[in-house]
Amino acid sequence: xxxxxxxxxxxxxxxxxxxxxxxxxxxxxxxxxxxxxxxxxxxxxxxxxxxxxxxxxxxxxxxxxxxxxxxxxxxxxxxxxxxxxxxxxxxxxxxxxxxxxxxxxxxxxxxxxxxxxxxxxxxxxxxxxxxxxxxxxxxxxxxxxxxxxxxxxxxxxxxxxxxxxxxxxxx
Numbered sequence: 001x002x003x004x005x006x007x008x009x010x011x012x013x014x015x016x017x018x019x020x021x022x023x024x025x026x027x028x029x030x031x032x033x034x035x036x037x038x039x040x041x042x043x044x045x046x047x048x049x050x051x052x053x054x055x056x057x058x059x060x061x062x063x064x065x066x067x068x069x070x071x072x073x074x075x076x077x078x079x080x081x082x083x084x085x086x087x088x089x090x091x092x093x094x095x096x097x098x099x100x101x102x103x104x105x106x107x108x109x110x111x112x113x114x115x116x117x118x119x120x121x122x123x124x125x126x127x128x129x130x131x132x133x134x135x136x137x138x139x140x141x142x143x144x145x146x147x148x149x150x151x152x153x154x155x156x157x158x159x160x161x162x163x164x165x166x167x168x169x170x171x
Contacts, residue, residue, distance in 0.1 A: 001026050003077055003085075004058060009046035012058040016080070017065045030054055030064060037068060117165045118150045 018027045025036035026048040028049040037051035048055030054064065062073035078085050084096055123141045128136060146168075148160035 003074070003081075003083060003097075004045070004164050006083070006097055006104060007058050007077065007081065008104070009040050009047045009058055009061065012061045012077070013047065014041075017061055028052060028054070085142060110158075111164075112162050117162060118147055121147050121150075121165065 002114045005103075013019040013021055013026060013029075019026045019029045019038075021040055024035075024040045024044075026038040026040065026047075027033040027036050028038045028051060030049065031052050033049075033051060038047060040047050040048040041064070044053065046057055047061070054060075058077065059070055062068065062076050063070060066073070066076065069078065073084075077083075077133075079098070083100060084092065120135070121143060125140065125147070129140055129144075144159055144163060149157050152158050152161070
């Protein structure tokens, strides 16, 4: 298994280029971009900016950000993510790549669950407070805080928010 199969463009954009990807959209880091003009493919393997026309794969993110060649970009990704290249690592490298892929799959499944819970909570929030006279303000605040925790960058806070949502509402 190759490194391109393990890493996502969103992850590399965030880690290497410092670009936040939300809903498969990003503000291009190669030019002054106020509004997200870049998109990530559904499989999270390619990107393209529709303003400047630049696009590519995880290797292109590194090549464009660090101004290096393809070979240097590939080596950089292996080093940055602490992965032993399969050519030099043999069986141990393949196992390491497999573990990393499994971690990414678990992370993707968790993120899918977080998004699902967030959508359910947002719908409940809208339904409960559509005709609210202010008497449910404390519940509105609690729901909003829970939704904020679900979108936190801290994995521990997100896990706790999922547990709280499941316990509180049975999501």
